[in-house]
Amino acid sequence: MINTTSKRAILLETSLELFVDQGIQKTSMALISEKSQVAVGTIYHHFKSKEELIEGVYLEILESLGKHIAFTHEEEQLDFKSRFDLLWRKGYDYYTQFPNRFRFHDTYSYSPLISNQLREYARGYYQVAFDLIQEGIREGMLINTNPVLIMRWLYNSLSTIIQIKLNHEFEVTEDMVSTTLEMAWKSLTYK
Amino acid sequence: MINTTSKRAILLETSLELFVDQGIQKTSMALISEKSQVAVGTIYHHFKSKEELIEGVYLEILESLGKHIAFTHEEEQLDFKSRFDLLWRKGYDYYTQFPNRFRFHDTYSYSPLISNQLREYARGYYQVAFDLIQEGIREGMLINTNPVLIMRWLYNSLSTIIQIKLNHEFEVTEDMVSTTLEMAWKSLTYK
């Protein structure tokens, strides 16, 4: 069982790497087999099809992200702005720590390879973010516009700075990160 | 000669549509041939390879975008904020008018299917945006951070609202659009 778990994990990790490096469709099952040292047939024991493997990669990323950004009981007690900052920082940390997961998410989350149904389902993993946004609107801390718009706005603010960091377009300083965070906050508040 | 030109245009249009609907890699040359009523061999008269066809689609979009967002002489005379708004609105108009072009750009501009060299080359088409940003920083109208960061931030602000509009997640009102534009402006200015 330990072996099984580990094979699944190895497969997900190898697939993620290959998907990000050369594209999902250009990554053949044979290549995944070779790089992960797991026979092709064995892959099909763990995932019914390539499609399911792709979904597995997608879900694992979101599930793990969800765990990473969840608030502890103590954090729940913080004021709104602190929790806003904290959530943004946690997202930043997560994707910075796992660049391939960011790249995968950024490239494929809106591609036709991920079904709408799956996308819908995955929403649960970052419900905490939606909750915070809704609380902010209710309490008058955030501007009163559609939460989905704000959600995307926040993701895009994160994405902006992480893309730059990962593409090495220029060195990203801590100053820049906090500037970006402040830009996001300023744009979503009344003054 | 009119025919020739038109064949190329038809191919680009059909390809764009199919690329966006089902993904570039899932779109076979045979399907493009069928949908565009142009023999496979003929496609290869106009584009040396599938790769070159993809690049053709990419470049055509950016070139056309570039023309659309260029300032007229009169517009050049406007004050900074007016030009900022105008540019953003032009981008919004363009992508709203050509949804597939937006989807293509949004999905593939950072995928491994577009080479860095091509991306670099295409930058020329939206140089006007860079120029405006740099002017804004120089003149103290925009916060003093890296122009590339601002560039992406602006694109992402556009992308946020267009994605929502095209995905019909909810109705996008003119109010919402101007709100989004204001969010972008507010986040990039000092007060």
Add this chain to the structure above:
Amino acid sequence: MINTTSKRAILLETSLELFVDQGIQKTSMALISEKSQVAVGTIYHHFKSKEELIEGVYLEILESLGKHIAFTHEEEQLDFKSRFDLLWRKGYDYYTQFPNRFRFHDTYSYSPLISNQLREYARGYYQVAFDLIQEGIREGMLINTNPVLIMRWLYNSLSTIIQIKLNHEFEVTEDMVSTTLEMAWKSLTYK
């Protein structure tokens, strides 16, 4: 494993036949697949490409020829003329027994489809012939000219009579064969 070996052998045999009958380039992988009752994909399990399949056919012929013409310990004891005759006769026997192998070799061994590197490598298989020639020159049995010239001369003498036999231009009698061998010998000796 027996199956594997046999599939490879079947493929080599079928390919040889088709290559000889209609030319290498006119022989499609699909046709080889059909005639050998082996799926196209399976051919690519055994040979990385059509080129490698061609090389496989070439090498197998030369390797098998090499084994056929090797001297036994007893044969090694014979005098020079006897070994000369024996070698020539062995070559004649081999190619007469496997007409397709002769045709392949005769048609393609100097074509651009066989790389120089491969040709070089294959030389090892008929090293025994070179050795005999060099001994003959050293011992004064053969005229003192370049061994490569003699090598080709001998192959051509063989080729002359086999071509006639296989093309059924007229009946080749044992007398004719021995006449040809004597012509080769006479032309390479001093008197």
Add this chain to the structure above:
Amino acid sequence: MINTTSKRAILLETSLELFVDQGIQKTSMALISEKSQVAVGTIYHHFKSKEELIEGVYLEILESLGKHIAFTHEEEQLDFKSRFDLLWRKGYDYYTQFPNRFRFHDTYSYSPLISNQLREYARGYYQVAFDLIQEGIREGMLINTNPVLIMRWLYNSLSTIIQIKLNHEFEVTEDMVSTTLEMAWKSLTYK
């Protein structure tokens, strides 16, 4: 008309070169068109098909060879051995002067790309060689074996030395050439 003739000649020459360098089948009509600066359609004005173009190359070589080796009235008066040597030398000269023609002939004259009918027809171009051989046998100058065998033997003797020369396996001296000629003569005579 001068133009026509010249285009045909250019096409034959270019085709010969390409056929020899990369193989007949790998040489596309488009490539011939490009290298010879003659539009594809125009090639089809001069040759009904690729097959006819190949045949054209083949026949032109043999026709030209035929003219080159024909005896003048004076040469007809020479004794047998002199004419034997002369014919062999003329063949050697011709192929040495036009290496590509030799290569083409050597590679393709027995390939399935040249029909038996055509081969038969082309025999007329070197009838002079057959005549000489038959005279030699009749007069007791040459051994009494099948003329076809002798014909091939002679061609192979030529081929042996020319192959070596063209492949630059080692430097071919005039001594070597005359040695080869003597080998051919010695092997075909009684003493």
Add this chain to the structure above:
DNA sequence: CATGAATGAGGGTTCATTCAT
């Protein structure tokens, strides 16, 4: 005569998936 864009059958090759071991 000359041109070269257009054609589509057919080429070599890949690859997700299956299944006997």
Add this chain to the structure above:
DNA sequence: GATGAATGAACCCTCATTCAT
């Protein structure tokens, strides 16, 4: 569970040939 040889449909691309100009 694990393996990897076997499968054949489908892929991208080439090419001999045609024909409107």
